[in-house]
Amino acid sequence: xxxxxxxxxxxxxxxxxxxxxxxxxxxxxxxxxxxxxxxxxxxxxxxxxxxxxxxxxxxxxxxxxxxxxxxxxxxxxxxxxxxxxxxxxxxxxxxxxxxxxxxxxxxxxxxxxxxxxxxxxxxxxxxxxxxxxxxxxxxxxxxxxxxxxxxxxxxxxxxxxxxxxxxxxxxx
Numbered sequence: 001x002x003x004x005x006x007x008x009x010x011x012x013x014x015x016x017x018x019x020x021x022x023x024x025x026x027x028x029x030x031x032x033x034x035x036x037x038x039x040x041x042x043x044x045x046x047x048x049x050x051x052x053x054x055x056x057x058x059x060x061x062x063x064x065x066x067x068x069x070x071x072x073x074x075x076x077x078x079x080x081x082x083x084x085x086x087x088x089x090x091x092x093x094x095x096x097x098x099x100x101x102x103x104x105x106x107x108x109x110x111x112x113x114x115x116x117x118x119x120x121x122x123x124x125x126x127x128x129x130x131x132x133x134x135x136x137x138x139x140x141x142x143x144x145x146x147x148x149x150x151x152x153x154x155x156x157x158x159x160x161x162x163x164x165x166x167x168x169x170x171x172x
Contacts, residue, residue, distance in 0.1 A: 005069065009061040016053050023073055024049065030074075030135040034081055034127060036115040044084060048077040070137060074145035078127065117167050124148065125160030132157050 004022070007015035027048060032041035052073050056064060118126050127146060131137045139157075143150040 005065050009064040012056045026135045030130050033130040033134050044080050071141045071144035121160050125156045128153050128156035129160040
């Protein structure tokens with residue numbers, strides 16, 4: 001993405017649509033798996049991109065050129081996600097009177113199965129597994145985005161996948 005970094009350094013407004021195009025889908029799907037909600041993932045992805053844009057506008061050219069874009073944006077996304085989960089826990093939950101199964105979520109119907117499986121992992125394991133196997137990030141990028149050592153990230157992924165296998169075997 002060095003070429004993209006140079007484009008951003010020269011013209012953030014002109015190059016940012018390319019950032020959205022390259023990272024937007026992966027950002028949404030990663031946040032979708034982490035949050036378990038289509039709407040929350042959309043909101044968090046949008047807020048992440050807005051905050052990234054606002055920050056880049058104020059960054060000097062040298063900083064933008066040196067920036068590792070994927071981990072930097074994922075750091076923003078994960079921080080927003082943690083704040084959102086903390087704030088959500090403080091608010092009362094409203095229960096609807098009608099159980100409507102229709103959804104505008106573009107995922108297949110069985111997505112709730114994976115949401116349930118992933119929700120049984122610890123937060124660090126879920127984040128590491130999703131960033132590695134849904135988003136496709138490398139270990140070092142995940143380490144940078146989460147602020148955890150790469151060895152810890154590897155362990156989180158390994159333990160998370162082992163736990164998912166156990167969960168799936170118990171379902172049989």
